[in-house]
Amino acid sequence: MHVTSEVAKAVITAFYGKQPAYSYFDGCSDGGREALMEAQRYPHDFDGIAAGAPANNMAVQNTFHHGWNVLTNLAVDGTFMLLSAKLPMIHTAVLKACDPIDGLTDGLIDDPRLCHFDPLSLLCQPGQDPATCLTAAEAGVVQRLHDGATDAKGNRLEPAIAHEWGSELDWALFVPSAQGQTPQSANFALSYLRYLADPNNPNPAYQLTDLKLTVSSFWKTVLPSSTYMAAMDPDLNAFQRGGGKLLLWHGWNDQHISPQGTLAYYDAMRSTMGAKTVDHFAKLYLFPGVAHCGGGEGPNTFDILTPVMAWVETGRQPARVVASNVVGGTVTRTRPVYPYPTVARYDGTGSIDDAANFVAYTPPKEAPDNYKWVGQSLYSPGYQTWPQAIDGKLVIRPAHTSPTKP
Numbered sequence: 001m002h003v004t005s006e007v008a009k010a011v012i013t014a015f016y017g018k019q020p021a022y023s024y025f026d027g028c029s030d031g032g033r034e035a036l037m038e039a040q041r042y043p044h045d046f047d048g049i050a051a052g053a054p055a056n057n058m059a060v061q062n063t064f065h066h067g068w069n070v071l072t073n074l075a076v077d078g079t080f081m082l083l084s085a086k087l088p089m090i091h092t093a094v095l096k097a098c099d100p101i102d103g104l105t106d107g108l109i110d111d112p113r114l115c116h117f118d119p120l121s122l123l124c125q126p127g128q129d130p131a132t133c134l135t136a137a138e139a140g141v142v143q144r145l146h147d148g149a150t151d152a153k154g155n156r157l158e159p160a161i162a163h164e165w166g167s168e169l170d171w172a173l174f175v176p177s178a179q180g181q182t183p184q185s186a187n188f189a190l191s192y193l194r195y196l197a198d199p200n201n202p203n204p205a206y207q208l209t210d211l212k213l214t215v216s217s218f219w220k221t222v223l224p225s226s227t228y229m230a231a232m233d234p235d236l237n238a239f240q241r242g243g244g245k246l247l248l249w250h251g252w253n254d255q256h257i258s259p260q261g262t263l264a265y266y267d268a269m270r271s272t273m274g275a276k277t278v279d280h281f282a283k284l285y286l287f288p289g290v291a292h293c294g295g296g297e298g299p300n301t302f303d304i305l306t307p308v309m310a311w312v313e314t315g316r317q318p319a320r321v322v323a324s325n326v327v328g329g330t331v332t333r334t335r336p337v338y339p340y341p342t343v344a345r346y347d348g349t350g351s352i353d354d355a356a357n358f359v360a361y362t363p364p365k366e367a368p369d370n371y372k373w374v375g376q377s378l379y380s381p382g383y384q385t386w387p388q389a390i391d392g393k394l395v396i397r398p399a400h401t402s403p404t405k406p
Helices: 002-016 030-041 058-071 084-102 136-147 168-173 184-195 215-222 237-241 259-273 275-281 305-314
Strands: 024-028 048-052 245-251 282-287 321-327 330-337 343-346 358-361 388-390 393-395
Touching: 002 030, 024 030, 024 305, 030 048, 048 305, 058 184, 058 215, 084 168, 237 275, 245 259, 245 305, 259 275, 259 282, 275 282, 282 330, 330 343, 330 358
Parallel strands: 024 048, 048 245, 245 282
Antiparallel strands: 321 330, 343 358, 388 393
């Protein structure tokens, strides 16, 4: 991306006879990781950056996160305990329990962190149709998929809450519809574990069951690739001093990359740089009901780049962003989304499908978060590396030091 920006600017300058007045980057998923990599490593490439659902925790995301999605659903005999036919029933129960929490029953959970759904509430009773309930094994899988990867002692191998309540309809990414299928999560994890975790020693024979869920295995697996593949350095002082503006966004129902990773990064930025400093150049938006980079049941069509451009060029700080549901070219619902931690609240008049009938509300207390996990030191400055390809090998030269390990 850095080299591309240099070439693009050179071409623009040659063609128009002057340099571009402003440069912007807008990306989602791996594009969101690239966006943050630009802000962290090349802070003068872009004036404004929009980073959506960033895969900034790349090494953990594509090893323990996606690996756990599959492994925690396997019975001793290698069959899947939970199949996707049960997902709509689970989702309906989650909405019944948690949709009204924000004061409006509208098919959306405004802040899933406030939802404390218990899958055991769906346990099958004697004589009940098994299609309408869960076995104890299935309920255990649902809870573990929500909670995220841990070792046998309960140490978290990824940030808490791997899949927010309310996102169940999109869990087919890792919950198969039939035995014998290979979930997409398995493909994500195996591609990384075989060829990227240790790029100088590829292992095409690696199987998902070779991934050990231990603390020692965690560090062996995610280092050193985290030091150059991930984009987790929270020190954006150089980007901020150069006048750069950053807009982070994530869908609460993201089935692929947990919004908790983006929240943890935003929290690390505020701890590292100071909340007041961060607020002057960075904003975070969380979209209820939106899946990975779009889709989902919530209003999922919105313009995130224009607010960044206005912020850079006029100094107007981003305020509400109006998101829409569009069905067959027709807008069926609009909702405002405000910079975190402010949320939208229905004013009690008019249609709940019209953004004009919602106002900004900032909760007196933010929902509790738990960013304590084995790899939390990865959200720190100073350990990123600058690799070089030499004689067919990737030579990793540390910038400073490696992150602190337990």
